[in-house]
Amino acid sequence: MMRRAGEFRTVPALLAALAGWTCALPFAASAEPATLPAIFPAPVSIALGTGTVTLGTSVGLVVADGTGPETIAAVRQILESAGVETVATARRVPARLDRTYVILGTGKAAVVRAALGRSNTVLDGHDEGYTITSAAGNGGGIITLAGHDADGLFHAVQTLRQLVRRPTLPALVIQDHPAMPIRGTIEGFYGKPWSMADRTQHLDFLATVKANTYVYSPKDDPFARDRWREAYPAATLASLGTLVATARRNHVDFVYAVSPGPSVCFSDPADAQALERKFAALRGIGVHRFYVALDDIEYTKWNCDRDKAAFGPSGADAAGVAQAKLLNAVQANLVATDPASHPLIMVPTEYYDAKETPYKAALRKHLDPRVVVQWTGTDVVPPAISIPDARTATKAFGRKTLLWDNYPVNDYAQTTGRLLLAPYARREAGLSAELTGILSNPMNQEAPSRVAVTGVVAFGWNDTAYDPERTWQFSARALAGGDARAEAALLTFFDTQHMAPTFGSQPWQPQAPRLKAALDAVRDTIANGDASARRAAITDLSRQADALADASDVIRSGTVDPAFAEQARPWLDALQRWGRALQLTAAGLDAADHGNRAAARYFADARRIAAEAAGIQTIPGATRFDGPIKIADGVLDRFVADAPTLIAVR
Structure with missing residues (x-):
């Protein structure tokens, strides 16, 4: 169950425990308000405290005995990717903070038990479970990653990976463990x-x-x-x-x-x-x-x-x-x-x-x-x-x-x-x-x-x-490596591959629900006969078409995992052509709406490019059944085919 800020009784205790830690270095404590981070998979419990912690350029790392080298290496890599220039090994957290410290270990370790005890936080006691606490003090902060076991500690590190993608970490307590073994x-x-x-x-x-x-x-x-x-x-x-x-x-x-x-x-x-x-x-x-x-x-x-x-x-x-x-x-x-x-x-x-x-x-x-x-x-x-x-x-x-x-x-x-x-x-x-x-x-x-x-x-x-x-x-x-433009392009592509078939005739997930809703809205607006609304809908359609046509190049631009781009290569090729066909379809609708006889040429070009797109084949031998690539089939192809009938050219 997710808890709201203030409902977790140990957060104030954690902050109180840190109140005595002072230092002349103000960089680690931030005045930014704490906001609830989105963690995937969703934790069992996450509660905010007050304030935030900034990692800064130097972090102290306190590693409990028995911590696996792969876990330590992962923490170092995560911190360095977050902009930390120096990760200094420390035996303990000093009474007077000079930076932000990360404590890493299982609940068997005295240093971890002490850190949890100072915050009046109990360790999650389930197999593969973990507890994370973070709090800011004057001149620094402390982040504790405590695993019930070695697996739980490693899972805690994966949550840290998500937390440090933000410029600051909120003061918080996370208690988490898996539902299924x-x-x-x-x-x-x-x-x-x-x-x-x-x-x-x-x-x-x-x-x-x-x-x-x-x-x-x-x-x-x-x-x-x-x-x-x-x-x-x-x-x-x-x-x-x-x-x-x-x-x-x-x-x-x-x-x-x-x-x-x-x-x-x-x-x-x-x-x-x-x-x-x-x-x-x-x-x-x-x-x-x-x-x-x-x-x-x-x-x-x-x-x-x-x-x-x-x-x-x-x-x-x-x-x-x-x-x-x-x-x-x-x-x-x-x-x-x-x-x-x-x-x-x-x-x-x-x-x-x-x-x-x-x-x-x-x-x-x-x-x-x-x-x-x-x-x-x-x-x-x-x-x-x-x-x-x-x-x-x-x-x-x-x-x-x-x-x-x-x-x-x-x-x-x-x-x-x-x-x-x-x-x-x-x-x-x-x-x-x-x-x-x-x-x-x-x-x-x-x-x-x-x-x-x-x-x-x-x-x-x-x-x-x-x-x-x-x-x-x-x-x-x-997959997009945190790049917002690449993320949007991927979601556009995912939507065209949304169908989830069964062994029967009916899929258990519909095809291209976002694109279908947009194209249905264009059809309905054109059917209404209102001129200004119709032109606005055609303009929106052009934007949708541009997003489809551009998505493949964005996905291939380097921020998205190269393996994804290569393994999806024929689908991205087909998506680009279908996007171009929709661009021409939008141009044809716009021409028809203005009484321009060039509409017929636009529609003909759209049909030609759509046919090219429909002819692209899967990579030979990559899957059990080879065949033509499908992109939002039953949605996009139908709209391109129907568009010439929606507005009569005057």
């Missing part, structure tokens, strides 16, 4: 897998949004699916080891998934041993969390005669029993061989809906209760997920499920030609009480996937305070 992504799409560079960038991104899980499960890795019994080549294993180290540095659990379903013999001890060997090799490079995927396979036939002898004729019930036997053996081996191991995760063959079936009943009865079960919701691509849906899944599988949300994945036919850039929405607040966590299945395009993934992770962190639109805008701001 598992939050992140599963690279589980079909088609071209991400490159190791993509994965590295993705892990760095996941850290900034307080995710804690990445599942390596590319469908096209032969050594994880078709050739799962075989050992990885040494070079590939080394590359995965580098990736695991990157995940660890970012406080993200690297989960290795294997998909043996197409060929496994469930009753053969040799196959269980093959899985154990595979996991042992991955454990050797630092992996401690494993996953067995049994999705997208048949249970109408066995892969070996031995299974028929062991479990009887093939079918749903027998498959559930057979799978449980294998998974239980793997789970037992993990516990026996790796004290640091987490519970095994599995995705069942019936991974969607929550209807009672013989297969689910068999899993419920026979599967080790420690094994985590994934579930995609009410459908493969569900239009919405409610609390009752999740409760029904809990009943069906005999445990709370880990949600595999197939958004924004674009590896199925209905997504051909699309990037899925709508905000993450229509998941009910309160699901955190019914799920063990949430993983997003992203697109083949890593950087554009961050738009939706930011929302998925923010929902998993604090589903009750999650705001889809504000988080969507935050994702644009982050």
Whole structure:
């Protein structure tokens, strides 16, 4: 719950504790009023005090023993990016402040406990939780980043990253922790897998949004699916080891998934041993969390005669029993061989809906209760997920499920030609009480996937305070590097890729709602027949067209992540042409409104450029289905086609 200024009783105590700290250097204390910062994901609680703190050019850094080097390095980088020229290591905060000090550590450290005690603030006691306090005194200030554990402390640093983007920090207290214990992504799409560079960038991104899980499960890795019994080549294993180290540095659990379903013999001890060997090799490079995927396979036939002898004729019930036997053996081996191991995760063959079936009943009865079960919701691509849906899944599988949300994945036919850039929405607040966590299945395009993934992770962190639109805008701001013009261009582009299809005929998110509202307003105004209003509407349309036409160049100008611009390249090419077509359409409407016969030429040129735009194709092989790029389809193309009929040329 968000608290208003003055409601948090410890802020005055914090300020009182700092009242005795004085210094002749006035630069660190500011007379600017404190304003509530926007933090994403939304914190559990944030309360303002009085006054603000300026970092200045020199900051003292007090680091508690046991703080990870990656956390210290992140704080230094954040402070330097904020304009701090000198970050001086200090053993303690002096009684008389000479600058602003940052205290960094977990609640186990005496220096951190003392800082919280001086402010009469208690440490957030949840796993991955953290507390931040800041207050200004005469000549300086103090900022305390206190983690319940090392992960919580790292999350606190990500909040600091957002706080210091403002010129001054308000005096405040933040208490925060995640609602769901598992939050992140599963690279589980079909088609071209991400490159190791993509994965590295993705892990760095996941850290900034307080995710804690990445599942390596590319469908096209032969050594994880078709050739799962075989050992990885040494070079590939080394590359995965580098990736695991990157995940660890970012406080993200690297989960290795294997998909043996197409060929496994469930009753053969040799196959269980093959899985154990595979996991042992991955454990050797630092992996401690494993996953067995049994999705997208048949249970109408066995892969070996031995299974028929062991479990009887093939079918749903027998498959559930057979799978449980294998998974239980793997789970037992993990516990026996790796004290640091987490519970095994599995995705069942019936991974969607929550209807009672013989297969689910068999899993419920026979599967080790420690094994985590994934579930995609009410459908493969569900239009919405409610609390009752999740409760029904809990009943069906005999445990709370880990949600595999197939958004924004674009590896199925209905997504051909699309990037899925709508905000993450229509998941009910309160699901955190019914799920063990949430993983997003992203697109083949890593950087554009961050738009939706930011929302998925923010929902998993604090589903009750999650705001889809504000988080969507935050994702644009982050990709734009804080540049307002680039942020606006990205939001313009996102709107043209707003459609979120399902496996059915109806999308669960509409196409281009902002642009559609603007174009509908032009249609309505022209239909009204008022001359002055009509001309104003056409002028506004020209501005809209300019924004569309210019957005691609702004996005490519250098402030937006270059990976985003490259992976969205054909969409940006098409957007630019569609923007030009709309500019010509606006010119045609203006000419028609003034009785100028040049209108016909403008409209003809608009149709020609629109046809060029509609002919642009996806990058060959980048996604599972290649095809023509779609830009605000059903909205922009329809308006360009209809415009010549809206005003008769006199």
